[in-house]
Amino acid sequence: MRPRxxxxxxxxxxxxxxxxxxxxxxxxxxxxxxxxxALGAVGEFRPHFILLDMMMPIMGGLEFMQQYYSxxxxxxxxxxxxxxxxxxxxxxxxxxxxxxxxxxxDYTPDEVVSNISKFWDESDSQA
Amino acid sequence: MFFQKIRQYSGxxxxxxxxxxxxxxxxxxxxxxYCVNQLLQSRAQASEANQTLLQTSGLLxxxxxxxxxxxxxxxxxxxxxxVAYDASRQDIPHQLxxxxxxxxxxxxxxxxxxxRGLIDKQLAExxxxxxxxxxxxxxxxxxxxxxxxxxxxxxxIRSSLGSIxxxxxxxxxxxxxxxxxxxxxAAAVSEAMLVVVIILAGLVFYLFVRAIAAARELDRAxxxxxxxxxxxxxxxxxxxxxxxxxxxxxxxxxxxxxxxxFLAKAAESNQRELSIxxxxxxxxxxxxxxxxxxxxxxxxxxxIDTIVNEQHRAIEAKKLKLTVKQPxxxxxxxxxxxxxxxxxxxxxxxxxKYTPEEGHITVSVHGRRGMVAVEVSDTGLGIxxxxxxQVFDRFQRARSVLAGNVEGTGLGxxxxxxxxxxxxxxxxxxxxKGRGTTFTLTLPLRRT
Numbered sequence: 312m313r314p315r316x317x318x319x320x321x322x323x324x325x326x327x328x329x330x331x332x333x334x335x336x337x338x339x340x341x342x343x344x345x346x347x348x349a350l351g352a353v354g355e356f357r358p359h360f361i362l363l364d365m366m367m368p369i370m371g372g373l374e375f376m377q378q379y380y381s382x383x384x385x386x387x388x389x390x391x392x393x394x395x396x397x398x399x400x401x402x403x404x405x406x407x408x409x410x411x412x413x414x415x416x417d418y419t420p421d422e423v424v425s426n427i428s429k430f431w432d433e434s435d436s437q438a
Numbered sequence: 439m440f441f442q443k444i445r446q447y448s449g450x451x452x453x454x455x456x457x458x459x460x461x462x463x464x465x466x467x468x469x470x471x472y473c474v475n476q477l478l479q480s481r482a483q484a485s486e487a488n489q490t491l492l493q494t495s496g497l498l499x500x501x502x503x504x505x506x507x508x509x510x511x512x513x514x515x516x517x518x519x520x521v522a523y524d525a526s527r528q529d530i531p532h533q534l535x536x537x538x539x540x541x542x543x544x545x546x547x548x549x550x551x552x553x554r555g556l557i558d559k560q561l562a563e564x565x566x567x568x569x570x571x572x573x574x575x576x577x578x579x580x581x582x583x584x585x586x587x588x589x590x591x592x593x594x595i596r597s598s599l600g601s602i603x604x605x606x607x608x609x610x611x612x613x614x615x616x617x618x619x620x621x622x623x624a625a626a627v628s629e630a631m632l633v634v635v636i637i638l639a640g641l642v643f644y645l646f647v648r649a650i651a652a653a654r655e656l657d658r659a660x661x662x663x664x665x666x667x668x669x670x671x672x673x674x675x676x677x678x679x680x681x682x683x684x685x686x687x688x689x690x691x692x693x694x695x696x697x698x699x700f701l702a703k704a705a706e707s708n709q710r711e712l713s714i715x716x717x718x719x720x721x722x723x724x725x726x727x728x729x730x731x732x733x734x735x736x737x738x739x740x741x742i743d744t745i746v747n748e749q750h751r752a753i754e755a756k757k758l759k760l761t762v763k764q765p766x767x768x769x770x771x772x773x774x775x776x777x778x779x780x781x782x783x784x785x786x787x788x789x790x791k792y793t794p795e796e797g798h799i800t801v802s803v804h805g806r807r808g809m810v811a812v813e814v815s816d817t818g819l820g821i822x823x824x825x826x827x828q829v830f831d832r833f834q835r836a837r838s839v840l841a842g843n844v845e846g847t848g849l850g851x852x853x854x855x856x857x858x859x860x861x862x863x864x865x866x867x868x869x870x871k872g873r874g875t876t877f878t879l880t881l882p883l884r885r886t
Contacts (some may be wrong), residue, residue: 322673322674322676322677324674324677324678324680324681325676325677325680328677328680328681328684329680331687331689332684333685335689338850365669366666366669380628393669394668394669394672394673394676395665395668395669396665396668396719397661397665398730399661399662400665400734413671415673415676416672416675416676416679416712416715416716419679419680419683419684420680420684420687421684421687435867
C-alpha cells in the first residue's frame with residue numbers, strides 16, 4: 312500500500328507538478344493551497360504524510376502545525392517543505408513536532424517521492 | 439561608529455539630553471563657585487570686623503588698666519603699681535595704629551582721631567600726676583586728679599570708640615547674614631542640580647534603552663527581509679526546477695536526444711540561478727553579521743569527496759586533469775559541513791573555470807600542528823600582482839577573467855573567506871600570472 316500524501320503549497324506550479332508526480336508514482340494525493348484548506352481536509356483524507364510549505368496566504372505552515380497538533384486522532388508525519396532557510400524557523404518547526412525540514416530548492420520531485428517512500432518503509436518496518 | 443548607531447536609533451533626543459545635563463551641571467557649578475567666593479569674602483570681612491571690635495575693647499581695657507595702676511601708685515607710692523601702667527602705655531600705640539590701618543577702609547578715621555586726641559590728653563594727665571606724686575607726695579597729686587579732666591576724657595574716648603564698635607558690630611552682623619544667605623543658596627543650587635541631573639539621567643537611560651530596542655527591531659526586520667527575499671527568489675526557480683526534472687524523468691512521455699540536450703542545458707542554468715541566489719543571500723547575511731554556523735563533527739575528507747564527485751564530470755568535460763591527495767586517516771573538524779562545502783567547492787569551481795583545457799587541478803589535504811590545510815592549485819590564468827590583494831573583496835573579478843568572459847558573481851571568494859574566518863581559520867592565495875594559482879585554506883582540527 313502506498314501512503315496518502317497531502318501537499319500544502321500556495322505556488323501553483325510546484326503544487327501541481329508535485330501532485331502529478333505523486334499520482335504518477337501511484338500515491339493517493341490531495342493538494343491544497345493553504346493551511347486553512349488543509350485543516351478542513353485532513354479529517355476526511357487522513358494523510359500519512361503532509362508536505363507543508365511555510366509561507367502561505369490565509370494560514371501559513373506554522374499556524375497550521377499549531378492547530379493540527381492540538382487536534383485529536385492519528386496524526387500524519389509533517390515534512391516542512393520550504394524555501395526559507397532561517398535556522399530559527401527550522402528549530403521552531405522541529406520543536407513543534409515536524410519530522411523533517413527540507414529546503415525546496417535542494418530537491419526534485421523524484422527525490423522527494425523517493426525520500427517519502429523511504430520514510431514510509433522505515434515506519435512500516437518499525438510498525 | 440558607536441555614537442552614529444545610537445544617533446541613528448534614538449534620534450537627537452539623547453544628545454540634547456546629554457547637552458542639557460552638561461549645561462545644567464555647568465550653570466550649577468558656576469553658581470556654586472560664585473556662592474563659595476561670596477562666602478569666603480563675607481567670612482574675611484566678618485573676621486576683620488571681629489578683630490576691630492577686639493582691638494577697640496582692648497584699647498579701652500588698656501586705658502582703664504593704666505588709670506587703675508596710676509591710682510594705686512598715687513595712694514601708696516609703691517612703684518610696683520606702675521608695672522601695669524607701663525605695659526598699657528606701651529600697648530596703646532600699637533592698638534591705635536592697628537585700628538588706624540583700617541580706618542580709611544571702614545570710614546571711622548574721624549572718630550578714631552577724636553579718640554586719639556583724648557587718649558593723648560588722658561595719658562599726659564596720668565603721667566603728670568605720677569610725676570607730682572614722686573616729687574611732692576600724695577596730697578598735691580590727688581588734688582591734681584580732682585582738678586583734672588580725666589573723667590571727661592574717658593567719657594569722650596568711650597563715646598568715640600563706642601561709635602566705631604557699633605559700626606563694626608553692624609558690619610559683622612551683616613556679613614554673618616550674608617554667610618547664612620550664600621550657604622543656603624549653595625545648598626539649594628546643589629539640590630536643584632541633583633534633581634535636574636537625576637531627571638535628565640533618567641531621560642538619557644530611557645532613550646538609550648529605546649535605542650537598543652530599536653536596533654534589535656531593525657536586526658529582526660533585516661533577518662525577516664533576508665528570509666522573505668530568499669523565499670520569493672527561490673520559489674519561481676524551484677517551480678522551474680521541479681517541472682524540468684519531471685519532464686526529464688520522461689513522466690510526460692519519451693524525449694528525443696535533442697529535447698534531452700536542451701532540457702539539460704535549461705536545468706544547468708536553473709541550478710546556476712539557484713546557486714547565485716544562495717550566494718547572494720549568504721553575502722547579505724555575512725554583511726549583516728548574521729551568517730551563523732551550525733557546527734558538528736565533520737570528516738573533511740567527506741566534504742572534499744562530495745565536491746569532487748559533483749564537479750569531476752565538469753572538470754573532465756574541459757579535459758582537465760584532477761589530482762586529489764587525501765590522508766588515509768579521518769580529518770576531524772568541528773565545522774558547518776554545508777558552509778565548508780560551499781567555501782572549498784567555490785575554490786575548486788574557480789580552478790576549473792580559470793584553467794584552460796589540458797590544464798591540471800590539484801586538491802590536497804595535509805595536517806600541520808593542530809591545523810589542517812586544504813590546497814587547491816591550478817595551472818590556470820593566474821592573477822595579476824596588483825589585483826591579488828583584492829581577490830577576497832566583494833564583487834572583485836580579475837581583468838583577465840572579465841576579458842575571458844568567464845561567468846561568476848565575484849562573491850565566491852569573499853564568502854569563502856568569511857566562512858573560513860567564522861571557523862577560526864584563514865585563507866591565502868599565491869599566484870603567478872600565466873602559471874597558475876594556489877589557494878590555501880587553513881582550519882583548526884578538532885581536539886580529541
